[in-house]
Amino acid sequence: MAIKYGRPIELREVSRGTGTAVPHALDLTVRPRRNRKAEWARRMVRENVLTTDDLIWPLFLIDGNNKREQIASMPGVDRLSVDQAVREAERAMKLTIPCLALFPYTDPSLRDEEGSEATNPDNLVCQAVRAIKKEFPEIGILCDVALDPFTSHGHDGLISDGKILNDETVAVLVRQALVQAEAGCDIIAPSDMMDGRVAAIREGLDRAGLLDVQIMAYAAKYASAFYGPFRDAIGSAKTLTGDKRTYQMDSANTDEALREVELDIAEGADMVMVKPGMPYLDVVRRVKDTFAMPTFAYQVSGEYAMIAAASGNGWLDGERAMMESLLAFKRAGADGVLSYFAPKVAEKLRAQA
């Protein structure tokens, strides 16, 4: 007897010989629709749920006071001055969103070839970390580690003769991670895709006595067209020369993602991430099944923009598409999702509760 999904499928071939009392009814023993017949029944058999605990909310920062600047390619998302970011942290607390992720728009006058503003202990990100932690010590803060918000060329690393220098970049990333951790950041999230940076950052943190600072590695990060609106948001789209394909992954590969994740775990990552999200759900599933690590997905700016734009044009029910897109990450095995929809989702979940 063939067993498929643990169920003896030939049983239903056996004639019941009893028929049905209803005229024209098919003689079906199994009718999957029974379990979908009412809201209570659907709730009862539901396999995956999305909660506010699954959300990490990325915020964009800008210098100034009481300032909110719209980002054209991300309708509904603003760049925020530090005081406004603190207000959003308060909103996150009320909505029980566990963690914020911070990304700076660096003033062009502060960008240079080496991205030196990245290691300034008083840069915008560090200011925001301190300000948020002062008022809301209970909320988690994740800081991205990479040089692209700070370099004049928009790349994540140092460049020489048009080449991204791996090991020299890693040394700078360690210093960037240290200033962020010293400002009070809880999770260091290297998004640069240099080889060996997780081990180097772990060692740097440990030597500084920052033993409890976690590392969430952007372990399988692909060279993607879906980062476009993010690069508008942090102001690197116009200055970026070339592309990032010598360090970010080729979208054709999944075995390579497993090797990248394995290395980052061996180097000391506490959590791993797959990015982008929706076009890479197969990778999320493979990573979760292979390593059983806390696994996150980043629903990136382009994914947000697609849903927001279609919704703005009346082509999609934006709220339903948002909820469905986030539940898909849970189904694929993700433990959580970085999403620009985080506050909207949390509000929706609260309204449903």
Ligand SMILES: NCc1[nH]cc(CCC(=O)O)c1CC(=O)O
């Ligand atoms: N290294 C920086 C970084 N960190 C997060 C994103 C993208 C996030 C998004 O698109 O929402 C990027 C962009 C990039 O690698 O070019």
Ligand SMILES: [Mg+2]
């Ligand atoms: Mg790697």
